[in-house]
Amino acid sequence: MLMATTAGRERVLAAPLAVTLKRPAILAVSGGADSMVMASLLYQQSRTSVLALATFDHGTGASASAAAALVREWGAMRGIPVHVGHATALPRTEAAWRRARWRFLSAVSTSAGAPIATAHTEDDQAETVFIRLLRQSGVRGLAGLRAASPVLRPLLGWTRERVRALADDLDIPYVDDPSNRDLRFLRNRVRLEQLPALECASPGFRDWLLALGLRAATWRREVAAATDHYWQPEVARDGSVVRVPRDRRRIPARAEAALFWPEVAGRVGVTLDWRGTERLASFTTKQVSGLQMPLSGGAVVTSDRTGWSLRRADG
Secondary structure, eight states, rough: OOOOTTTOOOOOOOSSSOOOSSEEEEEEESHHHHHHHHHHHHHHHHHEEEEEEEOOOOSSSHHHHHHHHHHHHHHHTTTTOOOEEEESOOOSSSHHHHHHHHHHHHHHHHHHHHOOEOOOOOHHHHHHHHHHHTTOOOOOHHHHGSSOOOOOOOOTTTHHHHHHHHHHHOOOEEEOOOOGOOOSSHHIIIIIHHHHHHHHHHHHHHHHHHHHHHHHHHHHHHHHHHHHHOOOOOOOTSSEEEEEEEOOTTOOOOOHHHHEEEEEEEEOOOOOHHHHHHHHHHHHHHHHOOOOEEGGOOOEEEEEOOOOEEOHHHH
């Protein structure tokens, strides 16, 4: 359903709300309420911070096409460049849509030399932490959207309810995609059924998820700092390989390696599950050099006399 269908109708805020970007960025705008509110507020408050818009048509039907068309129209009326991505014949899964969307956004970001800003809200963070719990994520994964990232998230402290109310109050146009209510998808089940039921049974559960994510993000930052201090990893200029120098006087303990390797791997976009972490921890404690070990997803770790190198699959 298209809400407030004329893209130029929204009213100007009488007083600016606290929505800021650390630096100029390309806004990832889906055409939904959250991203259209983000774009409207940032445009009103700091036009120079909005370098361009990027929208991705997942090819899932009329609503997806209408959302992309709305973003194009909204940007054109304000003289903002709009990058539009299109997908065809994607599997109808959340993972496939997410991968295709982020490939597009990453390409736009790299081409422009500017970060991407998304409209993730506090509710998105609670859902992400809960989904990570369901998938038995470790502490690193539980940071969710609070993890250190080049992606900017100016609405992360806002509730979805507040964003939607503002969209209605200011006549900000948006497309309400019916796929957001399709219970075949895990995030929709979490959002519409599981979290409301858990909050009803245990009031404060949502706040507990948010606090858990914040603690995990703090832990991640501390591990990252310790990794830099003790291991001094170096990422290649093209971002495909990360190298850890070897201290011949001290082979890392297994527990130390298990703590630091997920952080090291993450710097080249490789996510380690517990099996990969355990294998790498064991590999790092070997005195012998000239070894090689494959990881799931096609990444490879090699050792030589001076250190260890982790190369991602496309490196």
